[in-house]
Every structure is written in structure tokens, then in C-alpha cells.
Amino acid sequence: MSELQSLLVRVPPLSPEQTINELGDLFLRQEYRRFLCLPVVDNGQARGVVSRDRMQGIYMSRYGRELLGRKPVTAVMNRQPLVVDLDSDMEEASHYITANVRLPITEDFIIARGGEYLGVGHVVDLLRVMQGRLRHRNEEVARAYSRLKSSQAQLVQSEKMASLGQMVAGVAHEINTPLGYVKNNIGLAREFFEHLRGQLSAYEGLIDALTAGSPDEADIEARLASIASLRAEEGFSPEDVAGLFEDTVYGVDQISEIVVNLRDFSRLDHAPVDSVDLNKSLDGALLIARNVLKHKAEVHKRYAEIPPVSCAPSQINQVFLNLLTNAAQAINERGHILVKTEADARYVHVTVQDTGRGIDQEQLAKIFDPFYTTKPVGQGTGLGLTIAYQIVERHGGKIRVASRVGEGSKFCVSLPHGRGLN
Amino acid sequence: MALPAHAPDRPPAGRPTVLFVDDEERILRSLRMMFARDYKVLSTTSGHEAIDLLRGERVHALVSDQRMPIMPGVELLRQARQVSPNTMRLLLTGYSDFESVAGSINEGEIFRFVSKPWNADEFRATVAKAVDIAQQLELPEVPVARAGGASGEEGILVIDDDPGTVDLVRSVVEAHQPGRHRVDWAADVETVLRVLEEREIAVVVSEVRLGGEDITELIKSLKRHQPHIVALALTGYQDSAMLIHLINQAQIHRYMLKPVRPNTTLRAIESGLERHRALKSSPRLTSRHQVEVMPSTTAHSAVAKRILGFFRNLAPRPN
Numbered sequence: 001m002s003e004l005q006s007l008l009v010r011v012p013p014l015s016p017e018q019t020i021n022e023l024g025d026l027f028l029r030q031e032y033r034r035f036l037c038l039p040v041v042d043n044g045q046a047r048g049v050v051s052r053d054r055m056q057g058i059y060m061s062r063y064g065r066e067l068l069g070r071k072p073v074t075a076v077m078n079r080q081p082l083v084v085d086l087d088s089d090m091e092e093a094s095h096y097i098t099a100n101v102r103l104p105i106t107e108d109f110i111i112a113r114g115g116e117y118l119g120v121g122h123v124v125d126l127l128r129v130m131q132g133r134l135r136h137r138n139e140e141v142a143r144a145y146s147r148l149k150s151s152q153a154q155l156v157q158s159e160k161m162a163s164l165g166q167m168v169a170g171v172a173h174e175i176n177t178p179l180g181y182v183k184n185n186i187g188l189a190r191e192f193f194e195h196l197r198g199q200l201s202a203y204e205g206l207i208d209a210l211t212a213g214s215p216d217e218a219d220i221e222a223r224l225a226s227i228a229s230l231r232a233e234e235g236f237s238p239e240d241v242a243g244l245f246e247d248t249v250y251g252v253d254q255i256s257e258i259v260v261n262l263r264d265f266s267r268l269d270h271a272p273v274d275s276v277d278l279n280k281s282l283d284g285a286l287l288i289a290r291n292v293l294k295h296k297a298e299v300h301k302r303y304a305e306i307p308p309v310s311c312a313p314s315q316i317n318q319v320f321l322n323l324l325t326n327a328a329q330a331i332n333e334r335g336h337i338l339v340k341t342e343a344d345a346r347y348v349h350v351t352v353q354d355t356g357r358g359i360d361q362e363q364l365a366k367i368f369d370p371f372y373t374t375k376p377v378g379q380g381t382g383l384g385l386t387i388a389y390q391i392v393e394r395h396g397g398k399i400r401v402a403s404r405v406g407e408g409s410k411f412c413v414s415l416p417h418g419r420g421l422n
Numbered sequence: 423m424a425l426p427a428h429a430p431d432r433p434p435a436g437r438p439t440v441l442f443v444d445d446e447e448r449i450l451r452s453l454r455m456m457f458a459r460d461y462k463v464l465s466t467t468s469g470h471e472a473i474d475l476l477r478g479e480r481v482h483a484l485v486s487d488q489r490m491p492i493m494p495g496v497e498l499l500r501q502a503r504q505v506s507p508n509t510m511r512l513l514l515t516g517y518s519d520f521e522s523v524a525g526s527i528n529e530g531e532i533f534r535f536v537s538k539p540w541n542a543d544e545f546r547a548t549v550a551k552a553v554d555i556a557q558q559l560e561l562p563e564v565p566v567a568r569a570g571g572a573s574g575e576e577g578i579l580v581i582d583d584d585p586g587t588v589d590l591v592r593s594v595v596e597a598h599q600p601g602r603h604r605v606d607w608a609a610d611v612e613t614v615l616r617v618l619e620e621r622e623i624a625v626v627v628s629e630v631r632l633g634g635e636d637i638t639e640l641i642k643s644l645k646r647h648q649p650h651i652v653a654l655a656l657t658g659y660q661d662s663a664m665l666i667h668l669i670n671q672a673q674i675h676r677y678m679l680k681p682v683r684p685n686t687t688l689r690a691i692e693s694g695l696e697r698h699r700a701l702k703s704s705p706r707l708t709s710r711h712q713v714e715v716m717p718s719t720t721a722h723s724a725v726a727k728r729i730l731g732f733f734r735n736l737a738p739r740p741n
Contacts, residue, residue, distance in 0.1 A: 169517050169519060170517075172516060172517040173489055173515075173516040173517040174516075175516070176516030176517060176537075176538040176539060177446050177449060177516050177538060178446075178448070179516075179538065179539040180449055180452075180514075180516065180538035180539040180540060181446070181448045181449045181451070181452040182539075183539040183540075183542075184452045184453070184456060184539070184540070184542060185452050187456075187542045188452065188455050188456060234459055236455060240455060243451065244451075244452070244455065247448045247451060247452065250448065251448065291489070294491060295489065295490070295491040295492075334491075334492075
């Protein structure tokens, strides 16, 4: 069914011979109340329309009715009415009508099929239909937008999970290594302790035997022999065991340091916005990334004394971690990473510079784009730097990059410290 | 794997030698103290030095960390395999990403994975087993008549519910040596058991799931009961924990992730057949393929029960 069918009002048209007076009578009738105009049709062809507005003009002018009343309607009709084909679609019709209708709206439009008159349509009805469609489309756009929003949130989440996965891998190895020797050392120390306990009780037995009222020579002999064999047993030297304890304490310290840093890093127990020493944040990020970094690069720190920055520490830490891991991944074999902080009157600048592969001009233009990644499939979501950019921007800061292929890249994050504003 | 021409013919005098490689000096110190009573312990933080040590003297077992600067564990194991093929290779690691696990199987042909922190008794037992096998490999080989030689049947069994896999295997095997190998296809456990009963199988190319069910248990029992069958995993699943079980308990020879190239498939099958021949001609080498028996994991699922029953009834094939 044609879309325009719903707008079609089959009104009996005027014939060209009908007079203006007759038309005037029609317009006064109740059933014609809604019509802005009436069509003039000859042989099935629409010749024009005469509007209520035009009629009012005639009747209100002096002697208008007397001069024109008996003339045929063709004398005053608009010979170029708006005509739409019944089969054209609503969109097209609406476009044609809004482009050509005279303002203020004084006429309806004619609906024809293949040039043959069918009836008229009211402009208001058409607008109402179009408004409905618009509302529907808006709803669709709103739905699509919310879908996009949620899939964007999912992607941000999956990028977070990807970096989390990387971090967990690194931290697991960092913790499991000291845990490995700490646990083993405790087992060895226990073995040593069992050995010592055996010796101790042998000595005690000997002393008891020696200090007994009537010493039994054979018993003492046997005890001495068993002590001699215990001493000959291959065991650890006390020096070895002292070293074991030293290593164990060192390992436990190392595990606690990692855990403390991990907690500081996520800052779950801190206010969302805090006054943060970025030098400390960087140290935390360096520790978390240590496992990735130590195999790829020598890290050089050049920290200046910098004023505290008001920021969401966990977010800023995420940015630093991202820049550091990127730097490590950009290095093929082994290289250097420089981490530098400095401050000017308004900003604290944090620079992460690597001696990696570098980024060419074409890639450089895209690195902050969502989903742009040069890493192999599965290794990067292409959102790391996009998120870093958003975080820095939300903090009123800037992130800039300079790079040269074969020489390395330099990322600079500048965050306002607010001290200069006061 | 052939024994090197210069295999020492003197009896294994003194204590066997174990080499530990880790970038954490404290791990090495702890391991040295743990093993010094039973072995001659060598240790180093450098992969390059480890290779030199392997060149310099007979080492029975090499235990390496994965994440090390300069030379990662996988690379060390790969080179060690060339320099000293009879040294049993073990990976001791705090965290294994999937790639390094797969690499240590495919390139390092490792004997076992051990996780940090380790269980001292289990670790001692694993090292002892490795050393024991290495010592047996050292003894002069009593040649075993090759069953049939080149004319003997060397069946290949593909276990996968995707017919694409068997098509791939058939096409590469046929193109390479027309009519040489019969390739059977099993898309369910019953067929696997029937084929094993009817035919001598040299190489199994297996998925790790069948009809939605985990069949790693099947591969493990297969290896446990017929150690000269060589298992290759060809799968769409990527899970390092599963892979570690497959190496420790099924001694899989290769791991391939779908989709796989025909060339890779052929190379893996060729290498599997070669390994199978070596295993058949040297029962001693078969011990190198010994797998861990995990009492806790046997007979859990219905599949495992069926398989266990099957292998109990199946008489061992003469070599």
C-alpha cells in the first residue's frame, strides 16, 4: 500500500465551469470546514486550486463579490498547485511540499496517480506523520547511542582487563620468585633444625651420662660414637644457614614491598581525587612494570622537585604504566628509558622517553585514535593511549609525543598543579 | 633421537650433574643447598654460560627459569636440545604466558614444567626421575630389531569432531608419501578405542575437546599405557594450564593452534613419526616419555572411567 494513502482525502472537485459564488457556498458548509482549498478538475486532470484565503480576499475587497461572483473559478485559481503522486514515498513528498509550499500555508496539496486526480492531502497531516517518524528515528538514534556507549564502556573495560592481565602476569612472577626461595629455604632450615635437634639431644644424653652418679663407660663410648657419626653426616654449615635466613628475610621484604606498591597503585582505599606527588606515582608504576622493564631496558630517573598535583591517582598511575609498558615494548633487544619530571609556573611535566623503534609520521597521527594498534593481534586493544589521552584531558592536562624512526619516542604528560594559579 | 657418537661409555661414576639457571641469585643459592647432597650442582644466571657448561661436561638435567633477561628460558632450552640432546630439560617458572609454554614444548621438547613456588618433595622426585632417565640414555644401547622397518604399518589417528582436520592430515600425508600411512579418524571416544584395538598407531593428532567434552584425560591415559605412541595436540584451545598438564602428564610432542598451515602439520607429523621409530627401537628412550600419574585426576569423568577400563583390558603390544 502506498504511504500517502493514509493522507488521501477524496473530496469531490470543482468543475472549471463552477462559479466563485458556488465555491463560496461550499466553503461555508460544515463538511468542507477542514479544507484550505478546493481543487479544480477537468477530465480527471487537476487544473488548479482555489484557496479559502483567495476567496476571503475577493469577498473582503470592495465590490469583489459583485465583480467576480459569477465568474468561473478558473479565473481566480492558482494554476500551479502542489501535486504529489500517490506512489511517491512520504519522504520525497514531504521534501517537495516543504520546499514549495507558500507561507503562510494557505493551500492543501493535490494527490494524483499517473496525472489523474484522486483527492487532496492536508499539509498539517503530512507534518504530523513526519513528526512521528522523526520521533521514531530519534528514539532509534538514542538507542544506538546507548548501545555504542555501552560497547565503548565494554572496550574500555577490556583494555583495562588486558593491562590488568599483563600486570598480573608480571606481579605473579615478581612474587612467585621470592616466594619460591623463601618457601624452599624454610624447608631447608627445618631440615637443619631437625639435624641440630638430633645433635643436641645426643650431647644432652652424653652430658647426662657423664654427670651420672656411676658413669657407665660402655654407654659413654656408644654415645661418643653416635655423636661422631652425627657430626660426620653431610649437612649445612651454620654459615650456609645464616645466609639462608638472610635471603629469606630479603625475599619476604621484597614480597611486602610489591604488595604495598600494588595497594598504593590501585589506591582503592584513597579518595578519588587527591593531592599527589607524581614522582611517587612514577616510582609505583616503575615497580609494577619492573618485570617488563628489567629485561628490555635500563631505566634512568631524572626527577625534579615538583609541586603536588590534584588528580585521581589510580587513573594517572594507569597512564604512567601504559607509557612505560609501551616504551618497553618499543625496544627490540635492549635499550634505555628515561623518566623525567619537571615543573613550570603552571604545569608539572612528566616525560617518558625510550630508545625504541620510533613511530613514523603517518602512524604518529593515529596513535591516540581508538583501536589503532601496531602490536600483534591479541597483544594490544588499541585503546591504551586513547584512554591515557582521555584521562589526561579530563585532568585539564596535555599529552604530547615526539618520535623519530630508529631513534625512539618521547611522550610528555603535562598536568596543571594549581600552585601557579594562586 | 639418536645417541651422540661420543656418548661416554664409562659407567656413571660419582654423582649425576644438575644445572640450574635463574636470574635470581637467591633461587640458585636455595636450589644449590637443596640438591647439593645428591647431585653435583652447577648454577648460573646467564643463558650463554649455561650453554658453555652444557658443552663442557655431561649434564643430566637442566632446570631453567622462563623469564630471564638476554636469553629467555625457551631459547635456552632450544639451544640446549641441540648442544646436549640427552640432557633432560625442565622449566621452573613463576608465571608462564601461553607462548612460552607452547614454545618450550615445540622448540625445547621439555620433560616437565615446575611452578614457583614448588613443592620440595615433588620437585626432588621430578629431578630424580629426569636424572634417572638421562643416566639410562647414557648406557650403550642394545639394538632392538626394528619391527618391520620402513614397511611396517605406522598408523596415524586423528581425534577431532571437525572433519576438516582429518582432511588436512590425509592430504599432507598423502602428498608427501602416497600410500605410506593409513590415517584413521575418530570423532568420538568409542571410535578411538576401537581403532587402538584394531591397529597399531604411531602418531595421534588430537583435539583437546570432543563433542564438548574434555578429552585431555584420554590423551594422558593413552601415553601412560602405550608410551611409544606420540601425541600431537592440534586444537583451537589456548590455555597454558591445560598445556602444562598435557606436557607433564601426556608428554605431548607438539602443540599446534588452529588454523594450522599444511607445512607445519606435515613437519609435526614427520617429527612425531621419527620420534615414534626412535621410541620403538629403544625401549630405554621410551622411559624419557614417562608421564606423571596424577591419582587425583584419574577416573573423575565418565570418559576417564571408560578409558581406564579399556586400557586395563588391552594387552600390551609386543615391541
